[in-house]
Amino acid sequence: MAVDDTGADGIQGTTHGTAPTPLSVLDLVTVSAGHTATDALRTSVELSRLAESRGFHRYWVAEHHSMPGVASSSPAVILAHLAAHTRRIRLGSGGVMLPNHAPLIIAEQFGTLEALAPGRVDLGLGRAPGTDGATAAALRRTDHLNEGADDFPEQLAELIRFLDDDFPDGHPYRRIHAVPGPVQGTSPGGVQSTHRPPVWLLGSSGFSARLAGVLGLPFAFAHHFSARNTVPALDLYRETFRPSAVLDRPYALIGVGTLATDDEKEARRQLKAAALSMIRLRTGRPGLVPSVEEAERYEFTEMERDFADSWNADIVHGTPDEVRAGLNDLQKRTGADELMLTSNAPGMDVRLRSYELIADAYGLPTA
Template sequence: MTATPLSILDLATVEANGTIADAFHHSVEMAQLAETGGYTRIWYAEHHNMPSIASSATSVLIAHIAAHTQTIGLGSGGVMLPNHSPLVIAEQFGTLAELHPGRIHLGLGRAPGTDGATFRALRRTYEAADNFPADVAELQKYLSDELPRKAVNAYPGRGTRVPITILGSSLFGASLAAQYGLPYSFASHFAPQALKSAIQHYRSHYVPSEAHPEPYASAGVNVAAADTDAEAEALFARTEVNRVRQFLSRGREEELNFDEASQLVDTPAGREIRGMMQYTAIGGPTRVREELEAFAKFADVDELVTVHAAPTRAEQLESVRLTAQA
């Protein structure tokens, strides 16, 4: 492993012609492999109305993975808080924390994690995102030891002090995390543009808190690891095509197949999608280790959130294994 702690973002991806049940089975395998490989934790992201991503019910998936692992940290990367009431999230993650003490982490994002029509189906309003700072503060109180009189409390939840991380891809999340004295994680695995400015802003404006006297920053980075550098480069080339296929299949009655997506990788839309993977460590174990170490130094972060986005779950697992081996 690199000197920088590594975690994993697992989207419970559904393979082409695969099933959601298969995706959950592979997520258990990935968590068990990560646990033995020394990864710090695994994050699961809330996305909706995306047939290739099965991690929408984040807390439920975390409960399933926790029941099949022993020690590895498990968290939301993240819960899209505008989709929920703070009380409900406090109860869900308070329940998880009581069942699995010391292992549960709560990452919070402001985006809806979906399209407009699905956001409306969630029975939320766009104004909910404007309440994000207040909702984070409310959620912190529910998870604290406070017991205010004549007030609502979260049971389970109260006193669990589930660690909270603010997620973001802009200066907004960096500013909020700094103001609240919370860890911050930047989504550079798909939104690379503002990485440096966001981390710099977070560190320079950080207000120490009791739980976090020092700033703690992490950043997402894609990984395509294989036995050799040449095999890894070929794997990443297929990964790019698969990413284009997934994105450009949205809204279609039938998903694009690999050959159809291959014809679109050099279109303006294809180049934009591929550009989202600007920060990717590609290679055999030695080169991947070197590139991850270089990225951690470049980004100035304390933890790397690795995203193993290979087209098949077997290749994802192998990438996870080889990165740990490095």
């Protein structure tokens, strides 16, 4: 599928066990009530090492801001930390929100990550702010938030130019270089790096799906919070896809809310707390992920119960066999080339156990 048939860019994942597609992990670095960001980041290290040892294909973290229950405001910093604690698994952003940053900064950060973990870094890019409008304005130092989203294709083109160090003669950035990067290989005595982070486009609607298709880039869709748009977006991506130097045919990954527990009743208990966290976020009251006990005491309104039921209906949950069956069905319905599993359960041990149970259900090897 990838032009580089060695699979060095991580597009060609090897399917292990009985998994129909490569399985990966999206870590939101959630902070639960009674715990700190330090606890959450330590759990991320444990989870990344578990994912690596059990044959998951890649491990991504996502940029969020001003959310007490999500400690992933700085993906590049977290990925550098995870790179020091893992050896083989691909690491990446799912994603970095490009309009929040100057393209040169992202090229420098991910060039540094590539130097730290050669050949195993992915650069996933989104066009949403990853937060509310006021926080986005503080990040971007402007009240004109639509400018960043509207300029996304131009920002993306600029970022790729920095990554490849190939601005044309006469361009105002021709003599500006992202370091670490290709310029070091063309300098006297320099040695050219054999890798540069592959670019993915992320989305929850049709905009990035179409752009990824036109540019021939791999595409990651946020099924875990936009399930109704999954099939239309993937269809649009495939319909508009043009072969490129990166891919000769489409490659689509979907993020899937997932929770496996030893019994189905426990899964429902955990998801009740996760749904309450989402209700508070959607109603402008973001906080730490509540405990199961707090969620059980909470009196949901009828509207909140309807939201929780609707939200949890899109999370593949239950016993390991139920989760495996649900994931297999979802893959068949969407044709996804890769499933990236994410969990927002409050219990850190519960999240770790969930990935272990899923690995066992698919017969993934233990390294």
